[in-house]
Amino acid sequence: MQLLETVTPRNRGEWSERKTVLKLLKMGIDPREIFHDCYIRKASGQYTQVDLVVATRVGLLAFEIKDYSGWIFGHFRQRYWTQVLAYGREKHRFYNPIMQNNGHIRAIRENLPHNPGIPIYSIIVFFGNSKLKDVTIASDNDYLIYPNEIKRTVNDILLLNCDAKFGDKHEIMNVLTEAVNNGCNPAIVHSQMMTAARAGSNHPQSCYSYSFSLFSLLRRFRRW
Numbered sequence: 001m002q003l004l005e006t007v008t009p010r011n012r013g014e015w016s017e018r019k020t021v022l023k024l025l026k027m028g029i030d031p032r033e034i035f036h037d038c039y040i041r042k043a044s045g046q047y048t049q050v051d052l053v054v055a056t057r058v059g060l061l062a063f064e065i066k067d068y069s070g071w072i073f074g075h076f077r078q079r080y081w082t083q084v085l086a087y088g089r090e091k092h093r094f095y096n097p098i099m100q101n102n103g104h105i106r107a108i109r110e111n112l113p114h115n116p117g118i119p120i121y122s123i124i125v126f127f128g129n130s131k132l133k134d135v136t137i138a139s140d141n142d143y144l145i146y147p148n149e150i151k152r153t154v155n156d157i158l159l160l161n162c163d164a165k166f167g168d169k170h171e172i173m174n175v176l177t178e179a180v181n182n183g184c185n186p187a188i189v190h191s192q193m194m195t196a197a198r199a200g201s202n203h204p205q206s207c208y209s210y211s212f213s214l215f216s217l218l219r220r221f222r223r224w
Contacts, residue, residue: 006031013037016127038179040107047192050104058161059119064101068130076138097124111175114168
C-alpha cells in the first residue's frame with residue numbers, strides 16, 4: 001500500500017487499475033511519470049476519464065483497463081464487441097475499447113498544442129477470467145493484452161522506439177497533473193459520469209432486458 005500511494009490513494013479507481021499501477025512501479029517506472037484516474041477536458045467542454053497514463057522518453061502510454069470474464073469477440077472497425085458467457089447462452093455487447101481509448105488519446109492531444117507529434121501508445125488490458133477470441137487491432141501503436149503481459153509490452157515499447165521529439169515537457173506534466181486533480185473535484189466527476197450515462201443510454205449492452213437503478217447505470221458507464 002505504501003508503494004501504491006506514491007502514485008494514487010488506495011481507494012481511488014478500480015482494483016485492476018491499482019494493480020496495473022503496482023506492476024508499473026515494480027518494473028521501476030518512476031512514480032512521478034504515472035498518472036492514474038485522469039479526467040481530461042475535451043474541446044467540447046465535456047470530460048473523458050482515462051484510466052492510466054504513463055509519460056516515458058518514447059511518448060505517452062494510455063491504458064484502458066477492462067475487467068471481464070468469458071470469451072471476447074471483436075474487430076477494431078466494429079463499434080461494439082461481444083462478451084460471451086455460459087457457453088454461449090448469454091451474450092453482452094460493450095463499446096469497442098480500441099475506439100474508446102482512441103477517443104481518450106484524441107482528448108489528450110487536444111490539450112497538448114505544443115507537443116503535436118508526440119507518440120501516444122494505446123494499451124488495453126483485459127483483467128478477469130476472459131479469453132480474447134478472434135480479436136484484431138488497428139495499428140502498431142495499439143496493444144491488446146492480458147495483465148501478465150504488461151511488463152513485456154511496456155519494455156518492448158521502450159526498447160524498440162527512439163526518444164520522442166517533445167515540444168514542451170512541462171505542458172505534458174501540467175496537463176496530466178491537472179487531469180489527476182480533476183478527479184478530486186466532485187463536480188467534474190459527476191459531470192463526466194452523467195455525460196457517460198447519457199451517451200450509453202441508447203447503446204444496447206446485452207441481448208437480455210435488465211432494469212438498472214440510476215446508481216448502477218452511472219457505475220456501468222463511468223469509464224466511457
